[in-house]
Structure formats: structure tokens, C-alpha cells
Amino acid sequence: MTPMTDSFASLWASRLRQNQGIRSLMEDLGQVTGHPDEILLGGGNPAHIPEAEEIFATCFQTLANDPNLTALLGDYQAPIGNDRFRSLAAEYLSPHLGAKLTKDNIAFFNGSQNAYSYLLNIHSGKMADGSFKKILFPIVPEYIGYADQTIEADTFLANAPDVIPTGNHRFRYGFNKENFDLSNIGCVVMSRPTNPTGNIFPIEDIQWIEERTQKKSIPLLIDLAYGNPFPNLIATEEPIHYAEGRTLSLSFSKIGLPGVRLGIIISNPDTIETLSSYAAVGNLAVGNLGVYMMEILFRKNILPDLAKNVLRPFYEKKLELAISIFESEFKKSGVEYEIHDPLGGFFLWIRFPNLSISNHKLYHLCKDKRLFIVSGHYFFPGLNSDFSHTKECIRLTYCRKEEELARGAHILAKIVASHQAKSK
Structure with missing residues (x-):
């Protein structure tokens, strides 16, 4: 070749x-x-x-002994998951995310990395009206996996953070509001906790940002791969809830299941519908193993404990x-x-x-x-x-x-x- x-x-x-x-x-x-x-x-x-791993092995064994194993191995899901699993996830996640969700708020992907490759391109690049929209990171450093996902070049924008000394050999990055500018921005993106630093964006700073994004109908994407409701590695910080204007992503990777490749997106029905089209074209369907394991973990309410x-x-x-x-x-x-x-x-x-x-x-x-x-x-x-x-x-x-x-x-x-x- x-x-x-x-x-x-x-x-x-x-x-x-x-x-x-x-x-x-x-x-x-x-x-x-x-x-x-x-x-x-x-x-x-x-x-x-x-x-x-003992819990996961038990789930796996349950699936292996299920008479419906042939469906797990031999049938496609819908592009973003079958309605049964999406409805289950909506019902289960509603109290954890402080919102009344339906299946139309839920999409499954082969990991949240897979989902963001679509989300970032939905909200950036050349728009239908001819404008060019960028992706704003309110604080950097940010997740290494975002940087190369957009089809269009020169789509990211960020400002240097405040550097706050917090003790001997310790510091923390703070959100610098001075240069925050939403001109030509298609979406605002953050991970919470932040990968790589372990920083947790304060709720009051998120609310400050949303006071401005909502006026311009700019979505806020919050990656919760390490956050609430699972694995919930956020110490005593306040958890994130779902609200209009937010798109949240959850991952099974950091609970200990990176190999099953399951990411869950929670967003408004219009975004979910667009994601379904993307998923059909780019991936045909979400894999089965993750959502079948999710069903067991959710129905038995295993993840909070x-x-x-x-x-x-x-x-x-x-x-x-x-x-x-x-x-x-x-x-x-x-x-x-x-x-x-x-x-x-x-x-x-x-x-x-x-x-x-x-x-x-x-x-x-x-x-x-x-x-x-x-x-x-x-x-x-x-x-x-x-x-x-x-x-x-x-x-x-x-x-x-x-x-x-x-x-x-x-x-x-x-x-x-x-x-x-x-x-x-």
C-alpha cells in the first residue's frame, strides 16, 4: 500500500x-x-x-449464565443505546443528579472520549450561519484527550489560570475571571475533578460562568469521569447536578471498568438526537457489554456503596x-x-x-x-x-x-x- x-x-x-x-x-x-x-x-x-473486581466478576458471571447471552453477543444496540437501557439510566440517575430525566436525556457511547469527539464538533467550527465558533476552557491545564478531537483547526481557547500558593510546596490553580470572554464561543468545557491536576471547580465559579453562558445560549459541558455520582472522588466538594444548558458525561472507566468502554451523556433532547445521528454514522452502535453490566449495577444500586x-x-x-x-x-x-x-x-x-x-x-x-x-x-x-x-x-x-x-x-x-x- x-x-x-x-x-x-x-x-x-x-x-x-x-x-x-x-x-x-x-x-x-x-x-x-x-x-x-x-x-x-x-x-x-x-x-x-x-x-x-470481585463485584465486576460477579456481574460478568451473571451475564455469562443469562439465557439472553445471545442478545448481548449477537445483536446491535441502537446508535446511542436501546430505549430500555436509556430509560433505566434516566430513572436511576435522576435522584443522583437532582433532575427528572427521561430516556431522551440519555445517550451511551463507547467511553466518554468517544462521546466528546462528537460533542466538541457539534458545538465548534463553522456554523450554519457562516460564523466560526470556538471551545473555551475556563481553566487550564485540562484533559489531554480534548486537544485533537476537533475536525476544524484552531478551535480551542483558554486563558492562563491564577496560581494560588496554598502551603509549603503546594499550590492551586484558580479561575481567572478577568479575561473571560464568550465572543465567538460555541461551548464551554471543563472536567471536574480536573484531569490532570485533581482541581475541583467551585460551584460558585460554575454559577458565575452560567450567568453569562445562559444569556448567549452557550452550552456548558462538564466531564465527570472522576466525579459524582461515581466514582465520586471529590472529597467534601459539592456535587454537580443536571440543569438546562448543561451537558454532563459519566464514565465506567474510573470505577474500574475501562475495558468495557461505557460513557453516559446527559443532555437536552435536541443534543441527544444530534448525538444519535453522529453515533450512527461514526460508530453504528454502542457496545453491549457496558450497558448490560450497567443494568446489573444500577438495579442492585451497587455503585454508591x-x-x-x-x-x-x-x-x-x-x-x-x-x-x-x-x-x-x-x-x-x-x-x-x-x-x-x-x-x-x-x-x-x-x-x-x-x-x-x-x-x-x-x-x-x-x-x-x-x-x-x-x-x-x-x-x-x-x-x-x-x-x-x-x-x-x-x-x-x-x-x-x-x-x-x-x-x-x-x-x-x-x-x-x-x-x-x-x-x-
Whole structure:
């Protein structure tokens, strides 16, 4: 087959073939060799938690013994899920999201990443009236997987956040309202908790944004992959509810089921209808396994207890352990560092203010030592201003075993210490 060259590729294809953060991350996940020295602190896999996996195994066994197994394996769903499953999800999620939902508010996708590839293109690019609409991130850094999803180029817009010191070696990003501008904006997008930082956008700031978006009928898309109602890794922060003008996304990945690829979209009926058309063209149908497992988990009301009694305690303990390990190694090696307050999710966002190389170069040096991290430069889509954090930060998962975290922290500290300017 003749290789595709830029002269025979669309502009979109050419952009896709450029260096993508999400492709780099997922290829690192998928191309590991199993070598005992590999330290996988880069990817977004949830931890393997025996109590959760036992529940999932029971669900799987129930499906395997179901006389209707042939329907699961041999029949297509509708593009965004059959009405029976959508109605079940609407009924189950209504009290959790503080709204009276119907099936017309629900769409299923093969993961929320799949859903956002449609949502972002629905609300951006060239509009029917000839205008060009962009996607606004009210705060960056933001999720690495958004940046390459739009067919049109130059569709993202973001402003640098406020950097708020919160303690010794600690900081937090704050929403900078000063430059908030909705001119030529098609939608506003945020993840809550934010991937990569674990930041949780305050409810009062969301309300401030909505006072302005609603006047212009601009939708607000809130990605709840790590948020409420499951896995609900939001500490004591106020949960998000569904309301007109909001599109919410939920994911089964972060409860421990990334392999089943189930994302749930909650939105207004018109958006859901458009998503159904997209899904039919781009994907034919949502997969069956996720929605069949969802039916068991919802009917038995398993997820609230799982989130409260298993997932949150596990990740809180892991977080405390990881911070102590990394801080100990950084101090031993004399590394200057700052950690974003991790309020939710399961990542550490670490800044090295005296780093003499770029974070992308640091990623490659770590990879040479079989330590996988994620360079922070990928997490600032649409930011056109100069902001030092784009070159100084990395993302780490703390879902790995203690021994792996310790080896990774030691290697990282040594590399950073050897590439650290004396003053900056």
C-alpha cells in the first residue's frame, strides 16, 4: 500500500499525524513489555482493587449464565443505546443528579472520549450561519484527550489560570475571571475533578460562568469521569447536578471498568438526537457489554456503596502514600518542587520551577530509564499566552503499587536534580 503523504491527506489527517498527547499516552500504556523494571506512572488506568473486581466478576458471571447471552453477543444496540437501557439510566440517575430525566436525556457511547469527539464538533467550527465558533476552557491545564478531537483547526481557547500558593510546596490553580470572554464561543468545557491536576471547580465559579453562558445560549459541558455520582472522588466538594444548558458525561472507566468502554451523556433532547445521528454514522452502535453490566449495577444500586466504602478510601490512602514517597525523594535529592492540591481524581500534578530542560525532554529521559510519566505541555490546549507551567509540570498516577511508586520517585528525583538550575 502506498504510504499516505501530506499531499494526499486532508488537513485533519495531517494534524492527526502530528505529535498527539493522547496518542503518546495510550501507546505508552499499550506498548509496555512487562519488563520488571518498567514503572508505569503515566497512564490513566484505574487501580486494580480486589473488592471492586470481585463485584465486576460477579456481574460478568451473571451475564455469562443469562439465557439472553445471545442478545448481548449477537445483536446491535441502537446508535446511542436501546430505549430500555436509556430509560433505566434516566430513572436511576435522576435522584443522583437532582433532575427528572427521561430516556431522551440519555445517550451511551463507547467511553466518554468517544462521546466528546462528537460533542466538541457539534458545538465548534463553522456554523450554519457562516460564523466560526470556538471551545473555551475556563481553566487550564485540562484533559489531554480534548486537544485533537476537533475536525476544524484552531478551535480551542483558554486563558492562563491564577496560581494560588496554598502551603509549603503546594499550590492551586484558580479561575481567572478577568479575561473571560464568550465572543465567538460555541461551548464551554471543563472536567471536574480536573484531569490532570485533581482541581475541583467551585460551584460558585460554575454559577458565575452560567450567568453569562445562559444569556448567549452557550452550552456548558462538564466531564465527570472522576466525579459524582461515581466514582465520586471529590472529597467534601459539592456535587454537580443536571440543569438546562448543561451537558454532563459519566464514565465506567474510573470505577474500574475501562475495558468495557461505557460513557453516559446527559443532555437536552435536541443534543441527544444530534448525538444519535453522529453515533450512527461514526460508530453504528454502542457496545453491549457496558450497558448490560450497567443494568446489573444500577438495579442492585451497587455503585454508591462501592464509591463511598471502597474506591474513595482506597484512593485517599494511595494519595497520602504517594505524596509522602515523592516528597521524601525530592527532599533527599534537593529537588525544588510544587504539588497542586489533589482534591480529586487519581493523579499528581507536579511543578519543577527550576527545571533547566523542558518537561517533554524530562519525559524522554525518564522513559530511557523505563519510567513512564506524562509531560505537562500537552494539557494547555488553546493557551496562547506565555505561562511557565506549560514547560515545568508533569502528571503522575498514584494508582500503582508502593514499590513501583518508590522506584519511580527515586529515578525522577535523580533526573530532575541533575537538570535543575541553581536559580531562576
